[in-house]
Amino acid sequence: MPTVGIIGGGQLARMTAPAAIALGVRLRVLAADPDDSAAQVVVDAPVGDYRDAAAVTAFAQGCDVVTFDHEHVPMPLLEDLVAGGAVVRPRPQALRLAQDKAAMRACLTSLDVPCPRWATVRDKAELAGFAAEAGWPVVLKTPRGGYDGKGVLVAENPDDAAAWLARAGQPGGTGLLLAEERVAFEQELAVLIARSPSGQAAAWPVVQTVQVDGICREVTAPAPGLDPGLAAEATRIGLRIAGELDVVGVLAVEMFQTAAGPDGAPGDAGGRVLVNELAMRPHNSGHWGMDGAVTAQFEQHLRAVLDYPLGETSLTAPAVAMANVLGGRSSADGGSAMGIDERVHHLFAADPGAKVHLYGKQVRPGRKIGHVTVLGEDMTSVRARASAAARWLRDGVGE
Amino acid sequence: MPTVGIIGGGQLARMTAPAAIALGVRLRVLAADPDDSAAQVVVDAPVGDYRDAAAVTAFAQGCDVVTFDHEHVPMPLLEDLVAGGAVVRPRPQALRLAQDKAAMRACLTSLDVPCPRWATVRDKAELAGFAAEAGWPVVLKTPRGGYDGKGVLVAENPDDAAAWLARAGQPGGTGLLLAEERVAFEQELAVLIARSPSGQAAAWPVVQTVQVDGICREVTAPAPGLDPGLAAEATRIGLRIAGELDVVGVLAVEMFQTAAGPDGAPGDAGGRVLVNELAMRPHNSGHWGMDGAVTAQFEQHLRAVLDYPLGETSLTAPAVAMANVLGGRSSADGGSAMGIDERVHHLFAADPGAKVHLYGKQVRPGRKIGHVTVLGEDMTSVRARASAAARWLRDGVGE
Numbered sequence: 001m002p003t004v005g006i007i008g009g010g011q012l013a014r015m016t017a018p019a020a021i022a023l024g025v026r027l028r029v030l031a032a033d034p035d036d037s038a039a040q041v042v043v044d045a046p047v048g049d050y051r052d053a054a055a056v057t058a059f060a061q062g063c064d065v066v067t068f069d070h071e072h073v074p075m076p077l078l079e080d081l082v083a084g085g086a087v088v089r090p091r092p093q094a095l096r097l098a099q100d101k102a103a104m105r106a107c108l109t110s111l112d113v114p115c116p117r118w119a120t121v122r123d124k125a126e127l128a129g130f131a132a133e134a135g136w137p138v139v140l141k142t143p144r145g146g147y148d149g150k151g152v153l154v155a156e157n158p159d160d161a162a163a164w165l166a167r168a169g170q171p172g173g174t175g176l177l178l179a180e181e182r183v184a185f186e187q188e189l190a191v192l193i194a195r196s197p198s199g200q201a202a203a204w205p206v207v208q209t210v211q212v213d214g215i216c217r218e219v220t221a222p223a224p225g226l227d228p229g230l231a232a233e234a235t236r237i238g239l240r241i242a243g244e245l246d247v248v249g250v251l252a253v254e255m256f257q258t259a260a261g262p263d264g265a266p267g268d269a270g271g272r273v274l275v276n277e278l279a280m281r282p283h284n285s286g287h288w289g290m291d292g293a294v295t296a297q298f299e300q301h302l303r304a305v306l307d308y309p310l311g312e313t314s315l316t317a318p319a320v321a322m323a324n325v326l327g328g329r330s331s332a333d334g335g336s337a338m339g340i341d342e343r344v345h346h347l348f349a350a351d352p353g354a355k356v357h358l359y360g361k362q363v364r365p366g367r368k369i370g371h372v373t374v375l376g377e378d379m380t381s382v383r384a385r386a387s388a389a390a391r392w393l394r395d396g397v398g399e
Numbered sequence: 400m401p402t403v404g405i406i407g408g409g410q411l412a413r414m415t416a417p418a419a420i421a422l423g424v425r426l427r428v429l430a431a432d433p434d435d436s437a438a439q440v441v442v443d444a445p446v447g448d449y450r451d452a453a454a455v456t457a458f459a460q461g462c463d464v465v466t467f468d469h470e471h472v473p474m475p476l477l478e479d480l481v482a483g484g485a486v487v488r489p490r491p492q493a494l495r496l497a498q499d500k501a502a503m504r505a506c507l508t509s510l511d512v513p514c515p516r517w518a519t520v521r522d523k524a525e526l527a528g529f530a531a532e533a534g535w536p537v538v539l540k541t542p543r544g545g546y547d548g549k550g551v552l553v554a555e556n557p558d559d560a561a562a563w564l565a566r567a568g569q570p571g572g573t574g575l576l577l578a579e580e581r582v583a584f585e586q587e588l589a590v591l592i593a594r595s596p597s598g599q600a601a602a603w604p605v606v607q608t609v610q611v612d613g614i615c616r617e618v619t620a621p622a623p624g625l626d627p628g629l630a631a632e633a634t635r636i637g638l639r640i641a642g643e644l645d646v647v648g649v650l651a652v653e654m655f656q657t658a659a660g661p662d663g664a665p666g667d668a669g670g671r672v673l674v675n676e677l678a679m680r681p682h683n684s685g686h687w688g689m690d691g692a693v694t695a696q697f698e699q700h701l702r703a704v705l706d707y708p709l710g711e712t713s714l715t716a717p718a719v720a721m722a723n724v725l726g727g728r729s730s731a732d733g734g735s736a737m738g739i740d741e742r743v744h745h746l747f748a749a750d751p752g753a754k755v756h757l758y759g760k761q762v763r764p765g766r767k768i769g770h771v772t773v774l775g776e777d778m779t780s781v782r783a784r785a786s787a788a789a790r791w792l793r794d795g796v797g798e
Contacts, residue, residue, distance in 0.1 A: 001740050001757075018417030021440045022689075023743070024757030024769070041420045043442050202751075294752050294774065309747035316715045316774065341400055344422070348708035352601075353693055358400075358423030370423070375693065375715065 001025055002306055005059060007050050008069025009036030011359040011368070012282045012298075015290065017041050019299035025306065029069075030059045037359045038069070053077050060086040067249055067305045068281050071098045072145065089197065089248040089305040090280045097245060098280040102143040102178045111244050113237060114274050116256070117181040123165055124158040127179055131158075134181040140164055141178040148368070149214015154182065183274055185256035189223055190285035191238035193251045194300040194310055201239055202300065202310040204293060206231045209254065209285050215366070216284045218387060221292060221320040224379050230257065234273045241278070250301045252283030284324065284368075289313075291355045291373040292320030317375035321383040323390035325370040327363040336396030340369075343396050347372075347389050354389045400424055401705055404458060406449050407468025408435030410758040410767070411681045411697075414689065416440050418698035424705065428468075429458045436758045437468070452476050459485040466648055466704045467680050470497045471544065488596065488647040488704040489679045496644060497679040501542040501577045510643050512636060513673050515655070516580035522564055523557040526578055530557075533580040539563055540577040547767070548613020553581065582673055584655035588622055589684035590637035592650045593699040593709055600638055601699065601709040603692060605630045608653065608684050614765070615683045617786060620691060620719040623778050629656065633672045640677070649700045651682030683723065683767075688712075690754045690772040691719030716774035720782040722789035724769040726762035735795030739768075742795050746771075746788050753788045 001024045006013040009031030017038065020027040031039035031047050039045040044062075048055030050073050057080075060066050065087045078092040090098075097104040105118045119130040121140075131138050140161055142151040155161040161177070168174050188209045195201040208223035209216055223231070238253045245251075254277040286297035295303075295311030303310055329335030336343075340363070347354060351374070358370040372389040376382040400423045405412040408430030416437065419426040430438035430446050438444040443461075447454030449472050456479075459465050464486045477491040489497075496503040504517045516533045519542075520526040530537050539560055541550040554560040560576070567573050587608045594600040607622035608615055622630070637652045644650075653676040685696035694702075694710030702709055728734030735742075739762070746753060750773070757769040771788040775781040791797070 001759075014420065017440075018420055021413065021417055022754070022756045024739070024759055041416075041442060043440060043444075045442075294754075303747065308744055309751060311747065312752040340423070345707055348702065348710065352708060353711040355421070355693075357421045360400075360423055 002064040003028055003062060004302055004305060005030065005063030005066045006038070006069050007056065007059070007066065007073055009033070009038040009042075009045060010069045011037045011361070013038035013069040014041055014359060015287070015357070016282070016298040016302065019296065019302050023299065023302060025302055028059070028063055030056065037361055040360045051077070053080060056081060057084065057086075060084075060088075063087075065089055065305045067301070068095070071095060071280065075099065091246065091248065094245045094247050095280055098278055100143050101141055101146075101277075102176065104278055105178060105180075107245070108241070108275055111240070113241060116183045116274050116276070119179050120176045121165070121179045122169070122176045124161065127155070127161055127165070127177075128158050130179045134179075137182050139180040139182050141180065142168065143174050143176070143178050148216075149211075152214055183256045183258060183276075185258055185274075187223070187257050188276070189226070189234055189255045189257050189273065190219070190283070191234050191253045191255065192283065192286045192289075192297060193238045193242045193247070193253070194249065194297070194304045194313075195242040195247050195251065196304045196310060197248050197307045199243070200310055201242055202295075202313050203235045203238060204286065204289060204297075204313040205315060206234045207285055207288065213366075215324070215326070215368070217324055217390075218383065219285050219288050219322040220379060220383055221288045221315060221322075226257075230272055237273065237275065241275075247280055249280060249304045250282045250286065250297050252277075252279040252281075252285055254278075254285065284371075287357070287371050288320045288322035288373050290357065292316055292322075292375050317382075318377050319379040319382045320373065320375050321379065321386040322371055322373045323386040324368050325358075325372060325390045325393040327361075327365050327367040327369050328394040328396065329365055330363070333365075338396040340393065343393050347392055350392070351385055351389055354385060356389075356393075401463040402427055402461060403701055403704060404429065404462030404465045405437070405468050406455065406458070406465065406472055408432070408437040408441075408444060409468045410436045410760070412437035412468040413440055413758060414686070414756070415681070415697040415701065418695065418701050422698065422701060424701055427458070427462055429455065436760055439759045450476070452479060455480060456483065456485075459483075459487075462486075464488055464704045466700070467494070470494060470679065474498065490645065490647065493644045493646050494679055497677055499542050500540050500545075500676075501575065503677055504577065504579075506644070507640070507674055510639070512640060515582045515673050515675070518578050519575045520564070520578045521568070521575045523560065526554070526560055526564070526576075527557050529578045533578075536581050538579040538581050540579065541567065542573050542575070542577050547615075548610075551613055582655045582657060582675075584657055584673075586622070586656050587675070588625070588633055588654045588656050588672065589618070589682070590633050590652045590654065591682065591685045591688075591696060592637045592641045592646070592652070593648065593696070593703045593712075594641040594646050594650065595703045595709060596647050596706045598642070599709055600641055601694075601712050602634045602637060603685065603688060603696075603712040604714060605633045606684055606687065612765075614723070614725070614767070616723055616789075617782065618684050618687050618721040619778060619782055620687045620714060620721075625656075629671055636672065636674065640674075646679055648679060648703045649681045649685065649696050651676075651678040651680075651684055653677075653684065683770075686756070686770050687719045687721035687772055689756065691715055691721075691774050716781075717776050718778040718781045719772065719774050720778065720785040721770055721772045722785040723767050724757075724771060724789045724792045726760075726764050726766040726768050727793040727795065728764055729762070732764075737795040739792065742792050746791055749791070750784055750788055753784060755788075755792075 003026040402425040
């Protein structure tokens with residue numbers, strides 16, 4: 001059986017391990033640290049720096065395919081890897097759009113994919129010029145390296161952006177920031193697509209995501225009450241991006257659903273879904289599928305990068321809700337003295353149907369340390385259960 | 400988080416790994432060989448002989464709880480382990496009944512649990528005496544060490560049993576054989592129960608099993624067309640055995656469903672279900688739950704031995720079918736030249752909904768090397784799909 005190498009040892013690589021075990025696929029993980037989430041549970045997990053060409057090259061030599069837990073591997077290194085004969089999926093030309101949000105915006109715009117208004121800005125004058133058209137506040141993003149709300153600033157005026165612009169202009173900085181219109185959205189959606197080297201693509205049902213402070217808190221599948229025409233439009237956009245960019249593996253497309261245009265038609269030309277972010281790897285918005293889809297994103301990602309035919313993506317229950325477990329305050333800081341193990345005991349007593357996934361990570365306030373999924377008939381109920389379970393695991397105290 | 404140690408590195412330990420990863424529980428496996436099914440995928444998998452007291456004691460020292468992939472660990476060794484302070488679940492007093500089928504029969508009979516007629520026999524005369532009451536053929540079992548049809552002989556007459564009786568009587572032999580009435584059954588059923596040290600118990604729906612040459616081929620959940628009264632009776636028997644024997648962890652109770660008695664009442668006093676075999680560990684008849692139950696047996700076994708509250712056992716689809724993948728003939732012996740990896744490719748193209756679980760085992764004809772599960776609305780359809788998938792993976796040729 002083939003060996004799949006994942007660069008990065010976070011929770012995405014960790015959650016790929018069960019899928020590899022079932023398929024009999026050999027998994028290899030390049031971890032930054034022996035205590036990494038995935039390194040705890042993967043037998044073949046050498047430690048090395050993903051920015052070190054020698055370490056990555058040595059790692060890739062043991063792999064039939066190389067794929068990713070994160071998008072931070074330097075592009076020249078990946079290009080050298082491919083030149084040296086390694087099979088890298090997704091390929092660097094696609095991955096650079098997940099690495100660089102300004103390049104991604106330019107590419108999507110060239111494809112006429114609906115996006116929020118955007119511009120790259122180098123200084124306050126350019127920012128003010130953009131805001132004159134798009135209005136304040138402006139969402140500023142560092143093109144590279146952001147995640148979970150990091151690298152995103154909502155600026156009410158040019159002065160709010162001064163420090164970020166100065167940092168971008170420094171040596172080693174990106175030279176510019178991505179400025180985006182702040183979209184008044186009805187809800188946030190995510191479309192997950194898996195695509196194979198042979199071009200087969202499969203989409204999961206469109207889900208709703210709820211973000212708080214830039215961090216995903218809840219995902220509900222399918223997106224409740226979503227107009228079928230709009231769901232089809234969102235899926236079409238996801239499939240188009242996957243195809244045009246020649247993505248291999250899982251692609252997550254996060255979208256804003258805006259209010260209906262003047263004519264009220266769903267999916268009208270005025271655009272009722274706008275693409276917010278892309279990720280070319282398994283994504284938080286797809287974790288629900290581990291319990292709630294016939295094929296989970298981690299299995300599907302393995303199937304895609306190995307060019308196995310893709311698996312069925314339908315739901316295993318009418319309503320599926322996933323809630324992220326964030327790290328709560330430590331007991332030294334006024335948090336509960338109850339450890340995570342004891343919290344799990346209590347949760348299982350309270351809700352025998354809650355599916356708990358822990359990442360083996362040290363608890364830090366606000367850090368994603370796991371998630372909980374609940375399946376059922378009624379979305380209101382499963383959502384309340386998942387949310388209550390995640391809150392309990394975070395705080396260790398009742399409401 | 401706690402560490403659970405499993406003695407034995409077979410596929411049951413392997414399939415426990417994904418459950419441990421999700422729960423954040425640390426898993427430790429005592430493997431017989433570094434290539435064992437579980438040792439391939441579990442980071443902490445020391446190699447040692449389960450019959451070696453020093454090896455087992457050293458292994459147990461790193462564990463909060465010790466449990467089992469198989470029932471072959473010598474009883475004195477387990478008793479010493481408990482005397483030395485290790486937490487062993489199930490406890491040796493219960494496990495000895497899974498090790499010794501004659502002891503199990505005596506215990507069940509003392510509890511008035513319905514069983515086939517049985518006796519222990521030491522020679523042809525005793526066997527003939529038993530057959531005079533129970534009729535020929537007689538099912539002869541070595542009380543210890545049998546599995547997958549090994550250790551079972553259907554004797555048509557005393558001479559058929561001569562070699563087995565002679566072997567039992569040799570030094571190192573068991574001294575006797577277990578003789579059982581051959582039951583004319585309508586179907587075979589299995590009841591899986593999980594039970595915690597605190598006494599909580601949970602039962603999965605009763606399933607039908609189909610055995611060929613003593614090896615489980617198919618399991619369908621729930622057992623199709625099973626009378627609800629009889630299902631309740633079977634579950635009651637399973638729960639009673641788990642409680643009376645103080646089992647901790649998963650208990651599998653394999654049963655025969657016989658034709659209705661003269662009064663035709665389901666579950667009547669004449670006994671319409673008879674207990675065939677017991678296993679005190681996750682069991683082949685529960686593999687369907689990895690895809691088809693809210694809580695799979697491997698997660699439930701971990702929860703039980705750690706005394707976490709048990710998980711919901713309901714089905715995630717109306718009909719679930721599991722088929723075992725057996726090793727087929729090698730290409731040198733006239734089998735397909737297509738490797739397992741290529742067979743999986745073809746299977747996924749033919750059936751995107753088939754869930755494949757491979758055990759990382761060398762293919763040998765008739766050896767269990769994996770299983771396939773299919774979920775759906777209609778039992779006839781999912782059963783045909785699971786069966787076709789397993790046959791394809793075995794043979795690599797169409798029908």
